[in-house]
Amino acid sequence: MRRVFVNGYGVIGRRVADAIARQTDMELIGIGKTKADYKARLAAVKGYRIYVPSEKEAQAFSSLGIEVAGLTADAVRASDVTIDATPDGVGAKNLSLYRELGKPAIFQGGEEADVGEVSFVAECNYDQARGRRYVRVVSCNTTGLCRVINALVKGIGLGSARVVIARRAADPEEVSKGPINAIVLDPVEVPSHHADDVRTVIKGFDIVTMAMKVPNTQVHIHSFIGRVSGQSITRDQVIEALASSRRILLLESKVGFKSTASLIELAREAGRPRGDLYEVVVWRDSISVSGNEVMFFMGVHQEAIVVPENVDAVRALVTDVPYRESASRTDASLGIPLKL
Amino acid sequence: MRRVFVNGYGVIGRRVADAIARQTDMELIGIGKTKADYKARLAAVKGYRIYVPSEKEAQAFSSLGIEVAGLTADAVRASDVTIDATPDGVGAKNLSLYRELGKPAIFQGGEEADVGEVSFVAECNYDQARGRRYVRVVSCNTTGLCRVINALVKGIGLGSARVVIARRAADPEEVSKGPINAIVLDPVEVPSHHADDVRTVIKGFDIVTMAMKVPNTQVHIHSFIGRVSGQSITRDQVIEALASSRRILLLESKVGFKSTASLIELAREAGRPRGDLYEVVVWRDSISVSGNEVMFFMGVHQEAIVVPENVDAVRALVTDVPYRESASRTDASLGIPLKL
Structure with missing residues (x-):
């Protein structure tokens, strides 16, 4: 069971968090969010633990009655891998935090290619990402x-x-x-x-x-x-x-x-x-x-196509599961291929 | 257990069919569809029985490999009530069929008001619709x-x-x-x-x-x-x-x-x-x-707001369930009110 933290709860982060929660070999330890809004409330309704960057945001969440589980750094520390789905450019800034805490991370395509050791598309180069520390899922x-x-x-x-x-x-x-x-x-x-x-x-x-x-x-x-x-x-x-x-x-x-x-x-x-x-x-x-x-x-479909890649990237980085097995698990959990 | 036929599988019909299928006191006996397309395929994947107006359409469905359960009239006959979700004006034309077969029917707001004995919004006038033969859910x-x-x-x-x-x-x-x-x-x-x-x-x-x-x-x-x-x-x-x-x-x-x-x-x-x-x-x-x-x-939300009204209309027409009980069942089945 690999513990996964999804840092960022925008268009990609929300979907990736749900997909991680569906994996039987992964545990979603929580999500990172900066803004107290209805999406934070819905995340709480789903039972997701919410982490924020600092005490300042924690207060804004509390004032809306949304419980905060801790700070982003706590969640990174408690996880085996972080999926960084923060806005373009923020991921690169977060890299130093992941490095400092000695934790691997998966970035999104809004970052420059050099944020990761490998730019990743599961069907193309899963094996190249195996055992790496930092990988970028492309746009x-x-x-x-x-x-x-x-x-x-x-x-x-x-x-x-x-x-x-x-x-x-x-x-x-x-x-x-x-x-x-x-x-x-x-x-x-x-x-x-x-x-x-x-x-x-x-x-x-x-x-x-x-x-x-x-x-x-x-x-x-x-x-x-x-x-x-x-x-x-x-x-x-x-x-x-x-x-x-x-x-x-x-x-x-x-x-x-x-x-x-x-x-x-x-x-x-x-x-x-x-x-x-x-x-x-x-x-x-x-x-x-x-x-x-x-x-x-x-x-x-710009909102969704990278969701399976993020799930597979977790297995490439922090498990020994080979590609076909990972992809089969991911696809089964997401209803791929679509039955028509 | 009331047997419900949903005639028409457009924006409203598809949603109403799914909602009927979720009711524990109703059985969706099938859906009426005229065009053989991917939505028909998905209906078949869901296990919905598909009825078509005539043998002509049946052939078009067969040529795409979509099984047809019978003709519309068969489905109306086999049901306790039909929800007519056909395009504007077609419902009024179908009224004679429902009359002929002695079956009650629920129409949509695209029809003129005189298609039904009552124009229906559940919270406003459920009781006026009780025991009627023909009711129109408004737009x-x-x-x-x-x-x-x-x-x-x-x-x-x-x-x-x-x-x-x-x-x-x-x-x-x-x-x-x-x-x-x-x-x-x-x-x-x-x-x-x-x-x-x-x-x-x-x-x-x-x-x-x-x-x-x-x-x-x-x-x-x-x-x-x-x-x-x-x-x-x-x-x-x-x-x-x-x-x-x-x-x-x-x-x-x-x-x-x-x-x-x-x-x-x-x-x-x-x-x-x-x-x-x-x-x-x-x-x-x-x-x-x-x-x-x-x-x-x-x-x-134009695609969805009348869905609960259609479900309640079934109970008003062909059951003895009073309004609060019907509305509670409908809402529980659809996740109303939304948890936020």
Whole structure:
């Protein structure tokens, strides 16, 4: 039984905490939170122990009647590993605390790659993370890209990818972010950071990415243009490569999947907590092959896709559980693959 | 054990079917569906029996590998009551079928009021619906208004209401509806239909409503301006009246509730299926009283608010269960009130 502390209770932290609580080989010792709000109350209702950075925050929580179990440092000390899901840049600052207390930690993709010894996507490089002290789970878009590229490199010998990413501009609860009526080139310069980030996991891969923000809060859409080196490929080979890889969901428009909205509706109807899609979605009927070129649409639920990676990262760092076993346990606990 | 058929599996029907399946005194005998899509597949995964209008649809379902249990008429015949959640206007056409087979039915607010003998909001007029054959559960906005007005008439002697409704323009999955960048006066003429619809439940009440559509898919916002006749009132009396009535949730901005987005986030975090809010929400800190006038903001989750009414309507029509007992059973099965 490994004791896990989830430091940070935002979009990712809340989901990761729930996922850790579902693992039979892990114990969620608590969550770290800075702001006393309704999410803290709901965490308390769930029975999660709440830790705060200092006595100052403890008072704010108390004034709202929310019990505080202790300080962040206490929780890190009491845990075998901390999953740091604090806002971008805060994780790097927390690294010194984890080091000081001699505890391993898992960071998120909002941090620079050098915060960890390995940038992590479970299906790609679980073994490289085994026994390490500090690992970074890459961002949602990079996770989706790495799962798909890894499947296609292994399955059809993919040699390069050019990807256009239409990003959701804000998360559903981020009401002060825009745009509401524009497409923002983000950034104008090519490539966007995603290409470099993919290479932190799949070393040396030939990828260029272009990204824009669109007025949408749910799901990023990637338009994927790939090439294999040399020989031609068939559509069936592409489908087979994707279908035989983990955490990739192939969906078809003929049964109603035509937009980001339908992906979230699927997750809601399937009873997934919060309407979450842990899988990267590839539209099966968008897959188009010509000679050595393959093109398709894929979707990434930004709130949820990294949840299974965080769970697997715990096992990679502080257990002897090999990859297939870890992934099977994680997926069974989260209802992956989605039954449809 | 009352046998219930839910005819129609759209936004409302899917939720009502799940709610019926949770009642210990009801049996969901199946759902009626016309289109073979992923929602039909998920219904089959849940073990729901699927009924279709004719052999034509049955073939479409079979071609997607979805088993059909029979025709709609078979299901109506086999049930004690049908909940008709078909699209607006289709319910009225189905009435002749229910009549012909001698079976009671519950319709939705998209139908004209004369489809039923009673327009129904549980907390307002459960007893008027008892033993009837045909009842109409009113629309989401009317349900929210009736719950609040009923509480305030009983609690503080509310005499009139002027309400401005900022409607969500489309449901999350309705990707072909707009607007995406306009506020649509809907209709330009005053009053909107909601005022008359409230009076189908609370007879003769002095209410005028104005409605507009805004680019949003989740939650309607009502700006409520009410008056009591004669004497002045206090803010505490208003809060007490609302807090002591069923299915009204008072929330405060200081713990993070400032927008429609936060209401849905609350439901997701609380683990509600699909992120559903069955309660009408009133912002406690918006409640403002001056003399005999009271003003506040309220929110209506259009996808979910009528779910408890449909369950109670079943008991009103085909059981001897009195109101408080029915409402308690319904609320317990749906996790109302939300624990916060």
